[in-house]
Amino acid sequence: MAISTRLTCAFGIRHPIVMAPLDAVGGADLAMAVSRGGGLGMLGGGYGDRGWLEAEYAKAGDAPIGCGFITWSMAREPGLLDLALERRPKALMLSFADPEPFARRVLDAGVPLFCQVHSLEHVRRALDVGASAVVAQGVEAGGHGRTQQGTITFVPEVADFLRNAGSDALLIAAGGLADGRGLAAALMLGADGALFGTRYYATREAAAHPDAKAKLLACSGGSTVRTTVYDIVRGKAWPDGYTARLMRNRFVEAWHGRENALVSSQGGVRHAYDDALSDGDFEIANVTVGEAAALIHDLPSAEDLTRRIGEEAEALLSRGADRLD
């Protein structure tokens, strides 16, 4: 028994599960494990570090994985896109800026283009540039995004938009999904599959600090917040309108809502942040996870986890039909 969707058919994967590009947390070990489990693993190209990307690709060999970039950041070193495309990724995902300047190269390389979207305007743009899939991300998601809509309304709204536009682009739901329940719900909302980020952060292969993973496991629903404070302290030049969801901690309590003061005091605070990062002090350093953390209580291998999510969703779809009399 397996769930068959347009996504599983198009990509020859067993489960309609895509791993979110997780920047440096999502290296080759994690991406390969997801693909071994029957999903689509994605290397976290992130802000774009050539040395990191080359090293991870050296590890990955010919493993069937994709790669995702923070578009505005990759744009400062666009050769990274060529580096990724030369590896013939199963999919190339662009997030957080107009995909137009890069879409042609992806398509010309014969690589399916995934565009992350936060509004119907983004969807329109993704279709214009030839995206194979849109990843509709709700506000529950960990990491960067827009403070707009929940996954439970945004996914069906995008599904309606695609249908009305006569588009056959795939629809992948993202934000707040942690298990087979989330995957099954995403399919009911009209998605062809689901993207999991925070859930893969809590796996053995994720390249996150053990104490950051431990903090994630202790999260409950109200433990995260969308904020810009870590972008400010790290000097990341995010475009207007983007915030990142991450765990509340002492640093967030101190600076969230006091962003102007943080900009002014940057030198000293930056120092303390850098120290905390190397010491693994996650009351100061960031644990970039989403609302799904409330549903995560273990640290499995990503391979087992992918199978488990798929099988849970299969059982739910099967039981759902049993409810019909």
Next chain:
Amino acid sequence: MAISTRLTCAFGIRHPIVMAPLDAVGGADLAMAVSRGGGLGMLGGGYGDRGWLEAEYAKAGDAPIGCGFITWSMAREPGLLDLALERRPKALMLSFADPEPFARRVLDAGVPLFCQVHSLEHVRRALDVGASAVVAQGVEAGGHGRTQQGTITFVPEVADFLRNAGSDALLIAAGGLADGRGLAAALMLGADGALFGTRYYATREAAAHPDAKAKLLACSGGSTVRTTVYDIVRGKAWPDGYTARLMRNRFVEAWHGRENALVSSQGGVRHAYDDALSDGDFEIANVTVGEAAALIHDLPSAEDLTRRIGEEAEALLSRGADRLD
């Protein structure tokens, strides 16, 4: 074919659909139509107006409907609870305050108690006082609530909590649900049924101004916001921590984020608000709807709508099983 859940069995209803108490928008006509369609209609006891409640109950006769109150407001005239309980409601729903002072009277009357919850702390309290069902409301919901979590993470978190507590209370999902997709997703997330508010606002029987309904139909996903500005201008003494989701309009643009100024200038602004309300000017007056508005494009009868939502969900559950190969 019909969906059978613990909710449909316990209440003898055809579809696992509950109408949200919608204050004065949710009168007897609307509640009765929902129940005729096979759901559970709920009279909107709201802030508590004895004349309104008596008139609506006079209309409703013995119709199989429930009733819901804004608990902290009803507490100022607790005789309203007796008035409702004398009508033997199918369920009595308490929202937005500790249910403990009223729970005993509900249980002694042999009426199932529904408690709306926004946190696990609320769930614990609801179980302590003997609730038959918890209504887990995400931030997407229209009207009042807490700015905490999306429906897609909160519902499974509450489901896990109930299971771990060994509770057999029913779980009803609320917030951002507008159609059979939302209902089917809620069931996959672990709910026994779903509560619809904004969707029923856009029905023929809803006692809302036609221009307010027209504005709802024109909504897209980013059209709503959680705010306190209308509570301030109307002098509603909401407890700390509650905000209401409603449509962005000129009034919201003018005052959201300037709440202190609004408190100071209240006299004149209140006047303009009252005028706008009687004139049906919804750039000044409030249209209290949630994110689900983005998914709503028609004004059916609530009876037809209830059937339609149920049948859409049935088809989705059936098709979901067809995906399994």
